[in-house]
Amino acid sequence: MENRYNESLNLRCRYCMNKLVALFIIFSPLCAADWRLNSDSSHLSFVSIKNGVFAEVHRFKSLTGGVNEEGDAAVRIGLASVETNIPIRNERLKSMLFEIATFSLATVNSKLNMSDFISLPPGASLLALVPLNINLHGIDGKIPASVKVTRSSESVWHVVSIQPLILDASNYKLAAGIESLRAIAGLNDITTVIPVTFSLEFTRS
Structure with a gap:
């Protein structure tokens, strides 16, 4: 025994x-971040498409993260902070889709070539294709992101998506949750293909 x-x-x-x-x-x-994500000045939004014609924009209010000198970048998305502007829908997404009791965070990681960004003079921008490693609902995925990086001042950089990321929710075991949301809302369809856009501000410490 x-x-x-x-x-x-x-x-x-x-x-x-x-x-x-x-x-x-x-x-x-x-x-160990040398560049900290400014949460108040950063935004991440996604679009839900219902019955094939109705599109609504939602967002997450809790974003944290940073980048270190070696180019290791990480952003954490607090899934409980989802905002659809309808309280009951917020609660349904938290419990029925994201299942925040088990999966409270989504994380995005990347490895960057920092010399390209550090060498930018204030006011200058560049376009880059950044590989993203996403963990959502316990599932890992990879997707490239086309971004515009602008050095706004000596210590501030902005990173903005120049085209939406297209996430297929079924790749992250979210299709069943979307079906539950469709049924409870009495809709004919909610697409599982989700456009995502972001605007992030980082300050060098």
Whole structure:
């Protein structure tokens, strides 16, 4: 009996350690960030399309993140901060789609060539294709983002999507949640293909 208890305890300890290591890998760029994301000046929006013709824009109010000198970039999206301008719909998205009790965050990570951005003089911009690693609803995915990077001042950079990212919710096991939302709202259809746009401001510390 004692051996079985010890074995079970060891398994739980190893599981907890693996989770801690994973969290450290995800959040270490944020802890050592040389460029901090300015949440109040940053925006991330997505569009839902209903019955094939009605489109509505929603957003997330909680964005945190940063970039370190080595070019490790990370952005965390608080899924509980989703804002659709209809309170009951906010709650449905949190519980039925994102399942925030289990998946409270979405994360976006990338590896950047910082020399391209640091060398920009204030007021100058460049276009870049940035590879993004997305973790949403416990699923990892990759997508390239076409962005415009502007150095607004000596210490501030803006990163703006120049075309929408197209996410297929079914790739992140969100299709069932979308179907539940469709049914409860009495709609004929909610598309699983979701355009996403963003405007991010980073300040160098």
